[in-house]
Amino acid sequence: MGLVTIAVRNIWRNKLRTVLTLSAVTVLVIFFLLLRTVIWSWTASAEQGARDRIGTRHKVSFIMQLPRRYVEEIRSVPGVKQVAHASWFGAKDPNHTDDFFSTIAVEPKEFLEVYDEIKVPKDQVEAWKQDRQGAIVGDVLAKKRGWKLGQKVVLQGTIYPGDWEFHVSGIYTADSPTVDRSTLWFQYKYLDESRAPRLQDQVGWIMARVDDPGRAAEIAKAVDKKFDDRDIQTLSMSERALQASFLGMVSAILRLIDVVSFVMVLIMGLILGNTIAMGVRERTHEYGVLRAIGFLPKHIVLFILSEGLALGMLGGLIGLAIGYPFVQKGMGPAMEENMGAFFAFFRVTPELVVASFFLASGLGLAAAIIPARTASKLEVVSALRRVG
Amino acid sequence: MSDAEKGAAKGTMISLEKVRKSFTRGREQLDVLAGLDLKIEEGSFDALMGPSGSGKSTLLNLIAGLDQPTSGKVIIGGADIGSMNEGQRAGWRASNIGFVFQTYNLMPVLTAVENVELPLLLAKLPAAERRKRAEIALRAVGLEDRAGHLPSQLSGGQEQRVTIARAIVTDPKIIVADEPTGDLDRTSADEILKLLEKLNTEFGKTIVMVTHDPAAAERAKVVHRLDKGVLAN
Numbered sequence: 001m002g003l004v005t006i007a008v009r010n011i012w013r014n015k016l017r018t019v020l021t022l023s024a025v026t027v028l029v030i031f032f033l034l035l036r037t038v039i040w041s042w043t044a045s046a047e048q049g050a051r052d053r054i055g056t057r058h059k060v061s062f063i064m065q066l067p068r069r070y071v072e073e074i075r076s077v078p079g080v081k082q083v084a085h086a087s088w089f090g091a092k093d094p095n096h097t098d099d100f101f102s103t104i105a106v107e108p109k110e111f112l113e114v115y116d117e118i119k120v121p122k123d124q125v126e127a128w129k130q131d132r133q134g135a136i137v138g139d140v141l142a143k144k145r146g147w148k149l150g151q152k153v154v155l156q157g158t159i160y161p162g163d164w165e166f167h168v169s170g171i172y173t174a175d176s177p178t179v180d181r182s183t184l185w186f187q188y189k190y191l192d193e194s195r196a197p198r199l200q201d202q203v204g205w206i207m208a209r210v211d212d213p214g215r216a217a218e219i220a221k222a223v224d225k226k227f228d229d230r231d232i233q234t235l236s237m238s239e240r241a242l243q244a245s246f247l248g249m250v251s252a253i254l255r256l257i258d259v260v261s262f263v264m265v266l267i268m269g270l271i272l273g274n275t276i277a278m279g280v281r282e283r284t285h286e287y288g289v290l291r292a293i294g295f296l297p298k299h300i301v302l303f304i305l306s307e308g309l310a311l312g313m314l315g316g317l318i319g320l321a322i323g324y325p326f327v328q329k330g331m332g333p334a335m336e337e338n339m340g341a342f343f344a345f346f347r348v349t350p351e352l353v354v355a356s357f358f359l360a361s362g363l364g365l366a367a368a369i370i371p372a373r374t375a376s377k378l379e380v381v382s383a384l385r386r387v388g
Numbered sequence: 389m390s391d392a393e394k395g396a397a398k399g400t401m402i403s404l405e406k407v408r409k410s411f412t413r414g415r416e417q418l419d420v421l422a423g424l425d426l427k428i429e430e431g432s433f434d435a436l437m438g439p440s441g442s443g444k445s446t447l448l449n450l451i452a453g454l455d456q457p458t459s460g461k462v463i464i465g466g467a468d469i470g471s472m473n474e475g476q477r478a479g480w481r482a483s484n485i486g487f488v489f490q491t492y493n494l495m496p497v498l499t500a501v502e503n504v505e506l507p508l509l510l511a512k513l514p515a516a517e518r519r520k521r522a523e524i525a526l527r528a529v530g531l532e533d534r535a536g537h538l539p540s541q542l543s544g545g546q547e548q549r550v551t552i553a554r555a556i557v558t559d560p561k562i563i564v565a566d567e568p569t570g571d572l573d574r575t576s577a578d579e580i581l582k583l584l585e586k587l588n589t590e591f592g593k594t595i596v597m598v599t600h601d602p603a604a605a606e607r608a609k610v611v612h613r614l615d616k617g618v619l620a621n
Contacts, residue, residue: 001505
């Protein structure tokens with residue numbers, strides 16, 4: 001038996017209060033895990049973008065198009081190895097109009113060269129190249145929709161209205177967990193030939209692989225310089241920066257989630273502090289007895305800090321024991337399946353697990369500091385007079 | 389060497405010389421002890437009696453080293469309590485004083501034997517040795533069969549006996565008891581008083597007991613009556 005053992009036992013003196021406090025901490029830890037995972041998952045794709053890829057878009061806005069001829073001109077910039085273009089299509093499954101997934105038009109050969117983390121069996125690649133209406137879909141999307149190879153899929157265009165028929169030529173997977181496996185990539189030729197002549201030969205953005213990732217910024221500048229004196233100027237940047245600029249649209253939401261997650265931490269601290277302060281106030285007389293029989297103020301501090309730490313650790317452990325499987329096995333797969341475009345990989349990272357545990361423990365400890373200081377400063381005789 | 393210090397050398401365990409204790413309440417100064425002199429011999433069993441507000445508990449707090457006098461000297465077993473800082477007094481209390489309180493003041497989350505073991509946590513003893521000593525103390529008060537019981541599972545008399553076991557486990561020279569029978573029925577009170585007598589006669593402990601109960605005071609060898617901060621007898 002030691003002071004720490006007594007402190008831990010003290011946690012259960014008022015079972016109802018402790019259960020309510022632990023429940024509150026547990027719920028807050030779960031929400032903290034969830035919100036931090038939302039932020040991490042949303043930004044992971046940008047942070048894990050390939051270092052040897054640069055993206056080029058219209059200088060004014062990424063919703064404006066670039067002439068397709070720029071693809072070849074970028075290919076001629078020294079240091080550029082491979083180039084691919086992509087155009088946002090925007091379509092919905094008429095049977096599931098609330099479900100969002102990306103639909104993007106690309107040139108199959110160039111696309112798969114530049115995005116070599118996307119894996120498609122060779123025969124399926126060939127089938128895609130041969131079929132003007134062919135498309136490859138991510139395995140997550142295919143599973144969710146029940147789409148099979150060779151299946152005809154009719155989508156409703158949102159930017160280009162009407163029914164668009166596609167054939168599932170291939171189902172792709174990826175060797176990186178942050179790659180969205182819920183996208184439908186289809187032949188640019190199909191889009192371009194089907195739209196009005198004034199809209200033809202335009203692309204959304206151009207991605208280029210460079211031979212030296214260390215020179216990516218320099219090559220991006222060289223690309224932009226090439227189009228400086230044209231009517232349509234470009235803005236080139238690393239893939240990470242490009243994806244971050246897409247995220248710029250939702251940065252306010254991310255900041256809000258960030259703030260909310262830290263407000264939760266604050267609430268957790270206040271709840272723990274309140275519980276510890278109440279317990280300490282009720283037990284002032286006992287601290288007086290401990291002081292009377294020879295314990296020093298530092299022992300009282302240790303006693304109360306141990307109680308706070310134990311409460312925080314317990315809350316953190318219970319929160320993680322429930323929250324981790326909840327996010328990892330429940331919400332994660334559901335988010336990846338239904339919102340793969342935003343949350344390609346929605347899982348709790350080991351770093352977040354460790355951080356959440358230490359945060360809850362640290363808060364328990366911090367919340368006990370003021371009650372511990374107050375109790376340790378009490379005069380023995382005054383403490384003995386107090387009735388709990 | 390003062391008279392008090394000389395007294396200690398002659399077998400006086402507790403010596404108070406011109407002790408004053410004042411409290412300030414607002415602008416008013418309250419003299420609870422007004423120049424009190426007191427000597428208690430080693431191995432004595434003294435009772436402090438007096439009406440409420442007479443200064444009994446304040447006097448006991450000074451003897452136990454829980455408080456310091458406003459002026460005067462408090463010499464306990466040769467040690468000048470008034471010159472010690474709080475840390476020194478805490479260490480001194482741990483090895484020299486055993487406390488018995490009116491309301492027992494046991495830790496409700498600890499079993500009887502763990503409560504008795506509590507003061508030994510400061511003694512840097514191995515856990516097994518601590519437990520052994522706590523069990524011996526519990527046996528001395530006749531509660532060895534209640535070692536694993538929580539205070540809530542004990543009667544008032546049993547709780548007070550555990551408190552006494554806790555008071556003697558460090559083998560202190562002095563036991564201070566503040567109304568030790570105040571919350572007990574007559575039978576239990578008699579048992580506690582017998583136990584205190586036994587500690588005094590068989591183990592040679594010096595006992596200072598504050599009490600309102602004349603029957604309890606009768607067990608003491610010496611009775612001091614306080615009134616308005618001075619000894620009346």
